[in-house]
Structures are given as structure tokens and as C-alpha cells.
Amino acid sequence: MQLPAQQVAVLEAASADDATSVDALAAATDLPPETVTGAVFELEAEELVAVTERVDETVSLTDEGQEYVTDGLPEVRLYEAALEAGAGDEPVQMGRVIGASGLEGPQVDIALSNYARKGYGSIDSGEITADPDAEPDADAEANALAELADADDTPVEDADVDAETLEELERRGLLDRSESTVREVTLTDAAVTELMAGLETAETVGQVTPELLTSGEWEDVEFAEYNVEADAETVEGGKVHILRQMSERVKDVLVGMGFQEMDGPHADADFWINDCLFMPQDHPARTHWDRFALEQPSHIDELPEDLVERVERAHREGVGEDSEGYHSPWDEDFARALALRGHTTSLSTRYLSGTEIGEIEPPARFFSVEKAYRNDTLDATHLLEFYQIEGWVMAEDLSVRDLMGTFEEFYAQFGITDIQFKPHYNPYTEPSFELFGTHPTTGELIEIGNSGIFRQEMLEPLGVDCDVMAWGLALERLAMLTTGAEDIRDLHGTLADLEFLRNAEVTY
Numbered sequence: 001m002q003l004p005a006q007q008v009a010v011l012e013a014a015s016a017d018d019a020t021s022v023d024a025l026a027a028a029t030d031l032p033p034e035t036v037t038g039a040v041f042e043l044e045a046e047e048l049v050a051v052t053e054r055v056d057e058t059v060s061l062t063d064e065g066q067e068y069v070t071d072g073l074p075e076v077r078l079y080e081a082a083l084e085a086g087a088g089d090e091p092v093q094m095g096r097v098i099g100a101s102g103l104e105g106p107q108v109d110i111a112l113s114n115y116a117r118k119g120y121g122s123i124d125s126g127e128i129t130a131d132p133d134a135e136p137d138a139d140a141e142a143n144a145l146a147e148l149a150d151a152d153d154t155p156v157e158d159a160d161v162d163a164e165t166l167e168e169l170e171r172r173g174l175l176d177r178s179e180s181t182v183r184e185v186t187l188t189d190a191a192v193t194e195l196m197a198g199l200e201t202a203e204t205v206g207q208v209t210p211e212l213l214t215s216g217e218w219e220d221v222e223f224a225e226y227n228v229e230a231d232a233e234t235v236e237g238g239k240v241h242i243l244r245q246m247s248e249r250v251k252d253v254l255v256g257m258g259f260q261e262m263d264g265p266h267a268d269a270d271f272w273i274n275d276c277l278f279m280p281q282d283h284p285a286r287t288h289w290d291r292f293a294l295e296q297p298s299h300i301d302e303l304p305e306d307l308v309e310r311v312e313r314a315h316r317e318g319v320g321e322d323s324e325g326y327h328s329p330w331d332e333d334f335a336r337a338l339a340l341r342g343h344t345t346s347l348s349t350r351y352l353s354g355t356e357i358g359e360i361e362p363p364a365r366f367f368s369v370e371k372a373y374r375n376d377t378l379d380a381t382h383l384l385e386f387y388q389i390e391g392w393v394m395a396e397d398l399s400v401r402d403l404m405g406t407f408e409e410f411y412a413q414f415g416i417t418d419i420q421f422k423p424h425y426n427p428y429t430e431p432s433f434e435l436f437g438t439h440p441t442t443g444e445l446i447e448i449g450n451s452g453i454f455r456q457e458m459l460e461p462l463g464v465d466c467d468v469m470a471w472g473l474a475l476e477r478l479a480m481l482t483t484g485a486e487d488i489r490d491l492h493g494t495l496a497d498l499e500f501l502r503n504a505e506v507t508y
């Protein structure tokens with residue numbers, strides 16, 4: 001029988017009595033595992049080998065786990081330092097023991113949170129005791145780390161570590177689990193017969209070359225068959241980040257709807273961020289809790305004087321007959337203070353005021369998809385920065401129906417047809433609406449934006465004498481709806497889930 005060289009090599013290395021793994025065959029034949037897998041599949045198709053498959057769970061230490069193999073577990077180091085300091089006899093000041101242990105930074109917390117759990121002693125009001133009978137040499141986690149130290153991907157069955165300890169190490173981030181498919185091969189009777197009769201190597205050609213073509217030799221050679229089912233290496237090519245894809249798409253949609261793009265400074269004067277929006281200077285969102293203030297430079301030099309005057313008057317006295325203003329102090333220095341913009345509505349005030357591209361005539365539509373910064377508490381829907389989809393439409397007569405219709409048209413482009421509106425309050429819009437969308441997998445309503453029709457108290461000082469409807473939508477929240485991400489931290493930031501980012505499809 002004639003077979004390609006790799007198949008012959010595999011048959012000669014395999015056995016009819018014992019199953020041999022692809023890795024073992026690769027080692028024996030000196031061929032790459034992918035090549036062996038390919039050959040095995042072809043031999044299986046010819047019924048020369050029988051193949052079994054199983055999924056093996058393997059474990060490897062993380063870098064942190066590896067570090068503790070060398071340095072010792074933090075809680076063990078703490079115990080040793082505590083014993084040394086006499087905490088076996090009486091409580092000792094914690095600070096002293098930590099100093100002596102050499103533990104630093106997060107390791108201190110790690111040591112403290114595992115110390116009592118493992119019975120090394122107790123910690124109470126700044127003092128530490130050590131149980132002289134505790135046995136660090138019998139520490140199951142430390143021993144497991146030592147056991148797994150030298151090899152990567154140890155099959156769980158081969159590791160001499162109990163399941164509970166493995167779980168604890170995994171919880172502590174000291175160990176990773178992964179799965180791999182192990183294929184094992186046994187020769188069939190037919191193969192044994194063929195082997196005894198003698199196998200010949202068929203010369204096959206893997207690739208067409210220019211030489212084969214020009215010489216005409218291609219007509220006579222035998223080409224190797226492709227096995228499209230063989231395992232192949234996963235190639236993780238570069239890819240545009242989901243948020244970037246979303247942002248490009250949003251820009252395309254808005255441009256398609258007749259909008260022009262705005263841009264402007266990330267760090268800006270409170271004047272543009274807040275005062276021009278008729279946000280009172282004592283508004284809670286303007287305190288240092290929400291704001292990232294700039295230290296250097298701390299204030300803006302240039303502001304249009306006449307505009308500053310008109311904005312101040314609106315804050316103090318209101319605008320028109322029915323408006324009262326805030327009657328509260330208004331301080332120009334406070335308005336000049338620089339901060340990272342908490343919303344991109346600062347771009348809208350700059351453009352509406354005529355200072356960016358000159359006077360804007362209705363009808364006009366503008367947008368931006370830019371970063372905004374807020375000192376929020378991090379959670380599944382909040383980061384310290386996010387991309388805001390800012391937009392506004394200037395026209396003679398606008399109503400809430402125009403606003404809602406615009407959102408329906410916009411979100412429909414992303415397959416979102418069930419947005420909900422909730423009446424809201426902003427100092428600068430009346431009426432105001434929050435927008436909500438339904439998360440595709442959890443079914444929860446999540447807030448996706450804020451909107452309204454700008455008030456006279458804001459528009460008049462800016463010199464705008466027609467209607468303007470406006471909004472700020474969150475790009476990340478839109479991405480959560482289109483990708484199904486349940487935690488914004490999976491999308492960007494230090495905890496981003498690379499696996500998710502690699503595989504998630506942006507659907508629209």
C-alpha cells in the first residue's frame with residue numbers, strides 16, 4: 001500500500017494494543033502535532049486507525065502563584081514573622097510584625113485575609129497572635145503550589161492535589177484551569193495487515209510552486225489532500241475594538257441623518273461645561289466630588305466678555321418675564337476654573353454661542369462622539385470615563401415628538417426598537433427625558449441617555465433665538481445593548497475581558 005510519508009510515520013509509531021496520544025506520536029515521529037492530527041484524521045477515514053477523544057482539564061499556576069512558590073504564601077510569611085516577634089506567647093503590635101515580614105502593598109491584605117481562615121492565629125484591634133501549634137509545612141495550598149510549580153498544563157488527574165484546594169487556589173487567582181482535547185490512536189486490524197505486507201511512501205506535493213507549473217510536472221505529481229477538519233492553531237489577528245466599531249457606526253448613522261461633527265477640548269472651563277447650561281454654581285454635580293479639577297493650569301484666560309455678562313445676568317435674574325434666575329451668588333472666577341468635561345454638552349454650548357464656527361443658522365444639526373469624565377463609583381454600568389453621543393437640532397419649531405422621533409430613527413439603525421422615555425429634570429432643558437433600553441440577555445431596563453429641549457435661560461445668553469432639542473447618550477450602554485455585554489468593565493478599562501472583545505459581534 002502506498003501512503004503519504006506522514007501517514008506512514010504515524011502508523012509505524014502507533015500500536016494495536018495501546019492507545020497513543022497525538023502528542024506522543026508527534027514526539028515519536030518528530031512531526032508537529034497539527035501534522036500528526038491531520039494524518040490521523042486521514043488514516044481514520046481509511047479505517048487504518050481508531051481514534052478516541054476526551055477533554056482533559058489541566059491546571060497551571062498564574063504568575064502570582066509562581067511567585068509564592070519562591071517567596072512563600074503571604075499568610076505563611078506573616079505567621080513566621082509573628083512567631084519570631086513573640087506573638088506565640090502574647091499579642092504583638094501588627095505594624096511591627098508586618099514590617100518584619102517584608103510584606104508589601106496588596107500582599108499585606110492577602111496575608112491578613114487568609115491568616116485567621118487557616119488557623120495561623122488571630123488579629124484583633126491592631127494586634128496579632130500566632131498559634132504556636134500551627135503547621136505551615138502542612139499548609140495544603142502551599143504544598144499544592146509546590147506540586148504544580150514546575151509544569152504548565154498539568155492534567156487535574158495527575159496533580160496530587162484535592163479538589164477543594166484547587167478551587168481555593170483558583171479563587172485566589174493563583175491557578176488557572178484550561179481544557180484541551182486529547183486524541184488517542186490505536187491501529188486497526190487492517191492497518192496491522194498492511195504494515196506486515198509493507199508500506200511504501202507516496203511522494204505527495206503540499207504546495208504548487210512556480211517551478212512545478214513552468215516545468216509541467218504538476219500534471220504527474222500527487223497532491224496531498226487538505227483536511228479541513230484538522231485542528232489548527234487559533235490565529236488572533238488584530239481587530240478594531242468594539243467601542244471603536246460602535247463609535248464609527250454611530251458617526252456614520254448621524255452623518256447619514258444630516259448631522260455635522262463638533263470637536264473641542266477635553267479639559268475646559270466650567271463656564272462652557274456648566275454656567276452656559278444654566279447650571280447653578282451651587283449645583284451638587286459641580287462640587288469637587290463629581291469633578292476632576294485641573295491643578296495646572298487651574299483657570300482659563302480667554303472667555304468672551306459679553307457672553308460672560310449675559311450668562312451671569314441669566315443666573316442672577318433669569319431671562320424674560322416668567323423667569324426668576326437663581327438669585328444666588330455667581331462668581332466669574334468659579335466659572336473660569338478648568339476641569340475635565342463631565343459631559344460633552346460643553347461642545348454644544350461652544351458651538352451654539354457662535355465662538356467655534358461663527359453664527360449657526362437654523363435648520364442645523366450637530367453631534368460628537370467624544371469622551372466625558374465623571375468621578376463616579378465604578379460598577380457594572382459606570383466607569384470614570386465614557387463616550388458620550390452628544391447631539392442637537394436647531395430649528396424654528398420643535399416639539400417633544402421631534403425629539404422622540406429622532407431617537408426612534410437613530411436607535412432603529414442598531415436594531416433597537418423598544419426604547420422607553422421617562423420624564424426627567426435638567427437645569428438646562430424643559431421638558432427633559434431619560435431614555436431606557438432593554439438589555440438583550442438580562443431583560444433589565446438600562447438608562448441609555450438623557451435629553452430635552454434647551455431652556456430660554458440657556459439659549460438667550462448664547463444668542464440663539466429659535467428652538468434647540470438636544471441629548472447626551474452613552475456609547476458604552478449602546479454597546480451593551482448591541483453586544484450583550486453585561487458589565488461595562490468587560491468592554492474597556494483594566495478589567496476588560498479580552499476573550500469577550502475578541503469574539504463579540506457588534507450586531508445592527
Ligand SMILES: N[C@@H](Cc1ccccc1)C(=O)O
Nearest residue numbers: 343345450451452470471472
Ligand atoms: N448633559 C446631559 C445630556 C444632555 C445633553 C443635552 C440636553 C439634555 C441632556 C448628560 O450628560 O446627562
